[in-house]
Structure formats: C-alpha cells, structure tokens
Amino acid sequence: MIKQNVNVNADTPSIWFIFSAEKLLVPHEAQGPLIESWNNLGFAHAYKEQIVQVGEHNEQMCYLIDMGNEVIEHSGAQLAHLRSLLLHDDLELFSVAARAWQVALFLRTHRFCGQCGSTMQKIDWEMAMQCHRCHHRCYPRISPCIIVAIRHEDKILLAQGKPQKDRNMFSTLAGFVESGETLENAVHREVFEEVGVAIKNLRYMSSQPWPFPHSLMVGFLADFDSGDIKVDGHEIIEAHWFKYDELPNIPPKFSIAGQLIERTIEEICAE
Numbered sequence: 001m002i003k004q005n006v007n008v009n010a011d012t013p014s015i016w017f018i019f020s021a022e023k024l025l026v027p028h029e030a031q032g033p034l035i036e037s038w039n040n041l042g043f044a045h046a047y048k049e050q051i052v053q054v055g056e057h058n059e060q061m062c063y064l065i066d067m068g069n070e071v072i073e074h075s076g077a078q079l080a081h082l083r084s085l086l087l088h089d090d091l092e093l094f095s096v097a098a099r100a101w102q103v104a105l106f107l108r109t110h111r112f113c114g115q116c117g118s119t120m121q122k123i124d125w126e127m128a129m130q131c132h133r134c135h136h137r138c139y140p141r142i143s144p145c146i147i148v149a150i151r152h153e154d155k156i157l158l159a160q161g162k163p164q165k166d167r168n169m170f171s172t173l174a175g176f177v178e179s180g181e182t183l184e185n186a187v188h189r190e191v192f193e194e195v196g197v198a199i200k201n202l203r204y205m206s207s208q209p210w211p212f213p214h215s216l217m218v219g220f221l222a223d224f225d226s227g228d229i230k231v232d233g234h235e236i237i238e239a240h241w242f243k244y245d246e247l248p249n250i251p252p253k254f255s256i257a258g259q260l261i262e263r264t265i266e267e268i269c270a271e
C-alpha cells in the first residue's frame with residue numbers, strides 16, 4: 001500500500017498530501033487536500049525523489065511530500081492543521097491523510113540510527129528505514145490506545161481530561177497500552193486508575209487510526225461492575241454517570257469516542 005521511489009504520471013491530477021512543519025497544504029476554496037497534476041506543482045519538483053505513494057482515493061493516486069520546515073508558496077493554497085480535514089466528513093480520505101502524516105513523521109524522526117547513530121536509508125520493498133552500518137531496521141510507529149464506553153443501567157460514564165483542548169467536552173476513557181500488556185488488561189487498568197471503577201462484560205467494537213501523532217484507537221464497550229467514581233486528578237479532572245438522554249457536550253460521530261457513545265445509547269434503548 002505504501003510505496004517509495006514511485007513514478008508519478010505528470011499530467012493526471014492526483015491527491016497530494018504536502019506537509020510543511022506540522023501543517024498540510026490545502027486549497028483556499030475547498031475543504032480537503034490539494035488535487036493537482038505534478039506539472040502544476042513546480043514548487044515541489046526539488047522533492048521528486050522523496051515522493052511516497054500512500055494509497056488511492058476515488059480512483060486517484062494519493063502522494064505524500066514532506067517539505068520539512070520549508071515555507072510553501074503556491075497560489076490558491078494555504079497551510080492548515082490536519083484536523084481541518086476532519087471537517088470534510090470523508091473518513092476514508094482522512095485515514096489516507098492520517099497515513100501520510102504518520103509516514104512523514106516516521107521519515108523525519110528516523111534519519112539516524114537509534115542504535116549506532118549512523119545515517120538510515122529507505123528500503124525499497126517496504127515502508128522501513130535501515131541503518132547501513134549495523135542493519136538496525138525501523139518501521140513506522142503505531143501506538144495502540146484503548147478507549148472504552150462504560151454503561152450502568154441507563155447511564156454512561158463520561159469524563160473530562162486535564163489538558164483542556166476541548167473545553168466542556170465529556171468523553172469516554174482512553175489510555176495507551178503498556179509494554180507486555182493485553183488490550184483487555186489495559187482497559188481494566190486504565191479505567192481503574194482514572195476513575196476507580198471496576199468493569200465487566202468487556203467487548204471489542206471497532207478501531208480507528210488517530211494521527212495525533214500515531215495512535216491506533218481500539219474501541220471497547222463495557223458494563224459497570226463495582227466502585228464509586230474517584231478521579232485521579234492528573235489525567236481526568238471530572239467524571240460522572242450521565243443518563244443516556246441527558247448527555248453533556250460529547251465528541252462528534254466520526255470519532256470512535258462518538259461511535260462508542262452512540263452504540264451504548266442504542267443498546268440502552270433496545271432494552
């Protein structure tokens with residue numbers, strides 16, 4: 001799926017994920033990435049050897065170019081945060097963008113070997129970087145992160161995290177999986193650490209790549225078992241049981257948190 005050293009058809013419009021620093025080049029007028037033929041991207045021609053094919057979308061090829069910190073000047077386009085693509089409502093396109101960003105980040109952070117410090121080189125046949133000296137090989141990093149909606153009768157447990165990026169938003173609990181831990185262990189541990197509650201009847205629902213910066217959100221549903229809510233005060237500052245038809249401000253439905261909440265409401269209403 002991901003290919004390096006590609007030959008681009010110069011005349012056919014393709015979808016371009018062109019990054020500068022932390023931002024993506026997007027058209028002024030439309031929401032979404034740039035759709036252009038290579039011939040119209042003169043400013044990027046010095047980067048031809050660094051093009052990575054990151055997938056296809058609506059029968060158009062999708063390519064990544066990472067311009068590092070170089071300032072991009074392209075008429076009709078501007079730099080925007082990757083999150084702006086979430087407004088586009090096209091989850092499939094967002095997932096290609098997510099892949100592009102994660103590959104860009106991987107290549108940026110693996111120029112030198114973590115074992116011996118020598119220069120790393122791209123491998124032709126797979127998305128990886130290898131040290132020419134000690135042969136240490138690295139793949140794009142993916143960090144598994146569990147996320148869980150907990151139900152108690154007609155209520156859902158929702159919490160507010162500390163770094164208040166989304167003011168007044170309550171969401172499902174989430175946390176990174178630790179080394180040597182199963183996904184199930186991680187769910188039980190995170191829930192107990194963050195809100196002091198024990199859960200049961202844990203079921204996998206679905207997953208979602210989340211490129212901020214390289215998480216794979218693994219979504220579960222669970223039922224309350226025992227314990228009173230006691231927030232840890234570090235990661236979680238507030239948590240409550242909310243009745244399913246009296247919910248606070250919650251994440252949108254394209255996010256897995258929104259989908260977990262929706263599924264829990266469906267299960268409550270079905271009984």
Ligand SMILES: [Zn+2]
Binds near residue numbers: 113114115134
């Ligand atoms: Zn090395």
